[in-house]
Amino acid sequence: xxxxxxxxxxxxxxxxxxxxxxxxxxxxxxxxxxxxxxxxxxxxxxxxxxxxxxxxxxxxxxxxxxxxxxxxxxxxxxxxxxxxxxxxxxxxxxxxxxxxxxxxxxxxxxxxxxxxxxxxxxxxxxxxxxxxxxxxxxxxxxxxxxxxxxxxxxxxxxxxxxxxxxxxxxxxxxxxxxxxxxxxxxxxxxxxxxxxxxxxxxxxxxxxxxxxx
Amino acid sequence: xxxxxxxxxxxxxxxxxxxxxxxxxxxxxxxxxxxxxxxxxxxxxxxxxxxxxxxxxxxxxxxxxxxxxxxxxxxxxxxxxxxxxxxxxxxxxxxxxxxxxxxxxxxxxxxxxxxxxxxxxxxxxxxxxxxxxxxxxxxxxxxxxxxxxxxxxxxxxxxxxxxxxxxxxxxxxxxxxxxxxxxxxxxxxxxxxxxxxxxxxxxxxxxxxxxxxxxxxxxxxxxxxxxxxxxxxxxxxxxxxxxxxxxxxxxxxxxxxxxxxxxxxxxxxxxxxxxxxxxxxxxxxxxxxxxxxxxxxxxxxxxxxxxxxxxxxxxxxxxxxxxxxxxxxxxxxxxxxxxxxxxxxx
Numbered sequence: 001x002x003x004x005x006x007x008x009x010x011x012x013x014x015x016x017x018x019x020x021x022x023x024x025x026x027x028x029x030x031x032x033x034x035x036x037x038x039x040x041x042x043x044x045x046x047x048x049x050x051x052x053x054x055x056x057x058x059x060x061x062x063x064x065x066x067x068x069x070x071x072x073x074x075x076x077x078x079x080x081x082x083x084x085x086x087x088x089x090x091x092x093x094x095x096x097x098x099x100x101x102x103x104x105x106x107x108x109x110x111x112x113x114x115x116x117x118x119x120x121x122x123x124x125x126x127x128x129x130x131x132x133x134x135x136x137x138x139x140x141x142x143x144x145x146x147x148x149x150x151x152x153x154x155x156x157x158x159x160x161x162x163x164x165x166x167x168x169x170x171x172x173x174x175x176x177x178x179x180x181x182x183x184x185x186x187x188x189x190x191x192x193x194x195x196x197x198x199x200x201x202x203x204x205x206x207x208x209x210x211x212x213x
Numbered sequence: 214x215x216x217x218x219x220x221x222x223x224x225x226x227x228x229x230x231x232x233x234x235x236x237x238x239x240x241x242x243x244x245x246x247x248x249x250x251x252x253x254x255x256x257x258x259x260x261x262x263x264x265x266x267x268x269x270x271x272x273x274x275x276x277x278x279x280x281x282x283x284x285x286x287x288x289x290x291x292x293x294x295x296x297x298x299x300x301x302x303x304x305x306x307x308x309x310x311x312x313x314x315x316x317x318x319x320x321x322x323x324x325x326x327x328x329x330x331x332x333x334x335x336x337x338x339x340x341x342x343x344x345x346x347x348x349x350x351x352x353x354x355x356x357x358x359x360x361x362x363x364x365x366x367x368x369x370x371x372x373x374x375x376x377x378x379x380x381x382x383x384x385x386x387x388x389x390x391x392x393x394x395x396x397x398x399x400x401x402x403x404x405x406x407x408x409x410x411x412x413x414x415x416x417x418x419x420x421x422x423x424x425x426x427x428x429x430x431x432x433x434x435x436x437x438x439x440x441x442x443x444x445x446x447x448x449x450x451x452x453x454x455x456x457x458x459x460x461x462x463x464x465x466x467x468x469x470x471x472x473x474x475x476x477x478x479x480x481x482x483x484x485x486x487x488x489x490x491x492x493x494x495x496x497x498x499x500x501x502x503x504x505x506x507x508x509x510x511x512x513x514x515x516x517x518x519x520x521x522x523x524x525x526x527x528x529x530x531x532x533x534x535x536x537x538x539x540x541x542x543x544x545x546x547x548x549x550x551x552x553x554x555x556x557x558x559x
Binding site: 014055057058059060061063064067095100101102103104106123124125149150151179180196197 | 298299300301302303359360363364366367368408409410411412413414415418470493494495498499532533534
């Protein structure tokens with residue numbers, strides 16, 4: 001089996017130590033760092049993401065795969081920086097004002113990282129201005145918002161208003177998700193995408209960013 | 214309207230026949246936040262409606278603080294500050310299973326002999342639930358943080374078993390004491406195992422880490438002449454057959470939008486009592502009175518059994534956006550349509 005394929009296989013099983021060793025070995029053997037990233041690490045995460053979407057694997061499986069990916073990335077990153085490899089896009093993510101629920105948001109971050117995004121986590125109970133300030137600061141492509149409560153869900157609309165007030169609405173792809181959130185609600189508040197789960201979110205986010213570029 | 218008796222509720226739970234209407238326990242989840250924070254107003258309003266099941270809380274240890282006279286009666290073994298600005302699941306009390314905090318945790322594990330564990334209560338003719346929260350998975354992630362907890366099944370399986378065994382020993386003794394010291398008809402515990410789409414982990418993980426310990430709790434409940442009720446949010450359909458196999462009596466809430474209620478009722482409605490949770494995420498805050506009534510009729514048509522096995526309640530705790538007229542419609546339609554479903558004269 002080619003070493004890059006092996007990296008993907010071990011990543012899918014969450015075997016962090018093996019992934020680290022294989023990435024190190026692949027670099028020593030002169031493999032292209034971009035190929036190790038795209039065809040080894042990210043491709044392995046994509047397969048896990050697909051399986052998660054189909055309920056063939058579960059959150060723990062995604063987590064240990066993401067952990068393995070991060071271990072591999074830590075080895076790979078200095079080389080990627082050297083050759084000037086750019087992330088797929090940048091995303092600013094948080095749970096909206098008044099809401100402390102972050103399990104779904106964290107899962108979305110892992111999936112986005114898994115398809116090659118640079119992630120900026122704003123945490124929970126995030127003010128509308130903070131979403132916009134951070135997006136401006138890091139040059140984000142995507143603003144992602146999460147809410148679990150019917151009472152905090154309307155605060156997603158406040159972020160859209162904040163963007164409009166600053167004349168920035170069209171600059172960003174705005175995505176939302178969370179248990180009470182619906183497609184209808186997304187249309188009402190004027191965001192670009194609602195996705196029902198983390199894997200779909202990553203898939204749509206990548207496509208949306210690529211379409212814009 | 215009179216409330217149902219203990220025997221009527223037991224009969225419904227055990228599938229020995231429906232009562233004159235389904236037992237109602239909406240009040241378990243209605244807090245003062247649905248009444249602009251006015252507790253007295255809430256109590257006055259609720260007094261106008263039936264409440265068929267009483268409950269009380271067992272005084273489980275807190276996460277961070279212990280009573281003065283029992284300094285080990287808390288889950289952290291060491292002094293820690295609670296981080297109130299983050300979700301409970303992102304606080305890590307035991308950062309490393311192989312570190313000192315873990316050792317101290319097991320060494321100072323709270324004792325179920327704590328005198329204040331079982332509160333004293335007045336006697337009643339109603340069915341009585343003894344409640345506690347955060348059974349196994351929820352306790353694991355409160356100690357370890359969500360991400361650690363979920364990977365522990367793969368990375369530290371023996372530690373998860375050690376924790377769950379210690380928790381089981383605590384719970385078994387707690388259940389015995391509750392029955393010795395007051396009247397209990399059923400035990401109710403929470404353990405959210407589902408997400409909106411699926412379960413948090415695979416059925417294999419459930420069977421290895423959860424099923425054996427849950428079985429011990431269910432067996433103990435039955436040995437004590439009581440029922441076991443489980444609250445578990447999200448889509449838990451793939452775990453239901455296992456729960457039924459090991460003797461779970463009552464399941465809550467069959468969360469709206471996560472599972473097909475008709476399929477659940479058809480496959481499992483004769484084997485387990487459904488503590489059916491009314492939709493709190495959409496219909497109560499955003500729906501009309503007529504939509505509330507239609508949803509009640511849908512639930513009763515779906516879950517009703519002449520043998521019983523249905524109790525009506527909320528899907529979860531109240532939020533300040535619940536409309537009072539919707540709550541009135543909820544009670545009214547449940548009573549009206551519930552009486553019609555049973556066809557019995559009171």
